[in-house]
Amino acid sequence: MELIFEKSRPGRRAGTIPGSDVPAAPREEVIPREFLRADLDLPEVAEVDLIRHYTALSRRNFGVDVGFYPLGSCTMKYNPKINEDMAKLPAFTGLHPYAPAAFSQGNLQLMYELRGYLSEIFGMADFTLQPAAGAHGKLTGIMIFKKYFEKRGEKRTRLLIPDTAHGTNPASGALCGYRTVTVRSNSEGGVDIEHLASLMTEDVAGLMLTNPNTLGLFERRIEKVAEIIHGKGGLLYGDGANANAFLGKARPGDIGFDVIQLNLHKTFSTPHGCGGPGSGPVGVGEKLTDYLPLPRVIKRDDRFEWSYDHPDAIGRVRTFFGNFNVMVKAYAYIRALGPEGLKMASEIAVLNANYIKVRLTPYFDLPYDRPCMHECVFSGNRQVREQGVHTSDMAKRLLDYGYHPPTIYFPLIAPEAIMIEPSETESMETLDAFCETMIRIAGEAQDNPDLVKAAPLTTPVKRLDDVRAAREPDVCWKG
Numbered sequence: 001m002e003l004i005f006e007k008s009r010p011g012r013r014a015g016t017i018p019g020s021d022v023p024a025a026p027r028e029e030v031i032p033r034e035f036l037r038a039d040l041d042l043p044e045v046a047e048v049d050l051i052r053h054y055t056a057l058s059r060r061n062f063g064v065d066v067g068f069y070p071l072g073s074c075t076m077k078y079n080p081k082i083n084e085d086m087a088k089l090p091a092f093t094g095l096h097p098y099a100p101a102a103f104s105q106g107n108l109q110l111m112y113e114l115r116g117y118l119s120e121i122f123g124m125a126d127f128t129l130q131p132a133a134g135a136h137g138k139l140t141g142i143m144i145f146k147k148y149f150e151k152r153g154e155k156r157t158r159l160l161i162p163d164t165a166h167g168t169n170p171a172s173g174a175l176c177g178y179r180t181v182t183v184r185s186n187s188e189g190g191v192d193i194e195h196l197a198s199l200m201t202e203d204v205a206g207l208m209l210t211n212p213n214t215l216g217l218f219e220r221r222i223e224k225v226a227e228i229i230h231g232k233g234g235l236l237y238g239d240g241a242n243a244n245a246f247l248g249k250a251r252p253g254d255i256g257f258d259v260i261q262l263n264l265h266k267t268f269s270t271p272h273g274c275g276g277p278g279s280g281p282v283g284v285g286e287k288l289t290d291y292l293p294l295p296r297v298i299k300r301d302d303r304f305e306w307s308y309d310h311p312d313a314i315g316r317v318r319t320f321f322g323n324f325n326v327m328v329k330a331y332a333y334i335r336a337l338g339p340e341g342l343k344m345a346s347e348i349a350v351l352n353a354n355y356i357k358v359r360l361t362p363y364f365d366l367p368y369d370r371p372c373m374h375e376c377v378f379s380g381n382r383q384v385r386e387q388g389v390h391t392s393d394m395a396k397r398l399l400d401y402g403y404h405p406p407t408i409y410f411p412l413i414a415p416e417a418i419m420i421e422p423s424e425t426e427s428m429e430t431l432d433a434f435c436e437t438m439i440r441i442a443g444e445a446q447d448n449p450d451l452v453k454a455a456p457l458t459t460p461v462k463r464l465d466d467v468r469a470a471r472e473p474d475v476c477w478k479g
């Protein structure tokens with residue numbers, strides 16, 4: 001496909017505007033010198049060319065509005081469009097973040113109440129809505145860990161992280177100056193309790209645990225895990241990226257988590273991907289509320305205001321107050337579904353994943369075979385062994401059949417991992433059609449491995465050289 005620059009013709013315009021009746025000023029006088037450039041080299045096209053160009057590009061894209069998107073861990077569920085309409089209400093979008101509290105009572109009330117809902121759903125004492133995504137929430141959570149031990153005068157230098165964890169866990173620990181230590185998983189895909197107990201000492205700040213973990217498995221011995229960590233004065237951190245699995249069923253606060261982060265863009269109705277706006281609220285138990293970031297919305301008499309008066313707070317973690325539009329969508333979603341609806345969403349998400357797990361088990365290796373939560377993790381090992389066809393080949397073959405592939409090669413402890421998360425918003429027919437396609441690809445791997453290794457055959461771009469793209473990134477168009 002031609003680039004917009006290649007469609008450019010000198011002097012062609014998408015629109016004309018009347019001549020100015022204001023005296024012209026030399027551009028050097030109105031634009032700071034450092035922004036001035038002799039030639040911007042912008043494409044010159046007619047309006048219709050512009051529209052066709054971007055419409056054609058958008059039709060080559062894949063999103064949850066186009067088809068099934070079972071990308072494990074990411075919860076790419078369909079999000080009701082009405083929540084977008086709520087976030088677009090002019091009363092929300094028209095307000096400047098610096099508007100005084102007296103003019104923003106509705107927005108403050110929404111944030112105050114959302115904090116309350118999240119606290120109730122997850123059993124935490126309070127939440128901050130400031131962090132902009134899950135990774136940012138983890139950083140905030142570990143900064144709270146750090147402050148807590150500092151206030152207690154305890155010097156702890158290490159942080160435990162299971163081998164199934166997402167890379168943002170060790171990264172957040174390292175950014176806060178902790179040495180991260182890996183805890184092994186057992187043959188059931190849970191934390192190896194003996195290994196955990198041997199690592200947990202008074203020098204360890206705590207454990208960062210994802211539950212259900214990235215294998216889609218609920219930590220069966222979670223209470224024991226909490227006991228081991230708390231027994232040595234440590235804190236238990238919960239990566240709540242998988243919260244879609246247990247809304248209304250289990251509360252991290254009741255189970256023993258001291259800090260959790262959520263990904264509102266995964267669980268609570270914000271379309272995401274490609275780095276779109278996210279939100280990673282952090283919830284804490286009673287003993288950590290003093291350390292939450294500033295400012296906080298408080299309610300005094302019937303008015304809402306910003307409070308800065310918390311001397312032990314870790315400070316601000318983001319400009320303004322967080323990604324407000326994502327909060328509006330989460331608020332609308334929680335209010336619309338209510339406690340029963342949220343619970344049902346999780347129940348169907350778990351049912352759908354188990355359905356896929358059972359249907360595909362005869363065709364793919366399943367490294368950890370027990371009932372899963374909202375996602376199931378297969379391995380492409382059988383196909384590698386028998387036909388030399390890899391998980392990446394089968395994932396690319398899915399593109400030919402119009403599916404976004406599942407997450408692959410994560411978690412790292414499952415070899416040739418294929419991590420499927422259907423979410424609650426897909427029908428039985430969609431799940432069946434996907435399973436039949438996976439079974440068909442397993443058959444192709446058997447009968448025609450070269451075909452699968454050559455996939456994709458029908459997409460606008462074929463197989464890319466990922467190694468070269470990583471080693472020699474070239475993202476600029478050179479005219």
Ligand SMILES: *Cc1c(COP(=O)(O)O)cnc(C)c1O
Nearest residue numbers: 073133134135166168241263278
């Ligand atoms: C998505 C995800 C993260 C990172 O969250 P972002 O919002 O993308 O920063 C961390 N841990 C797990 C398990 C995840 O699935």
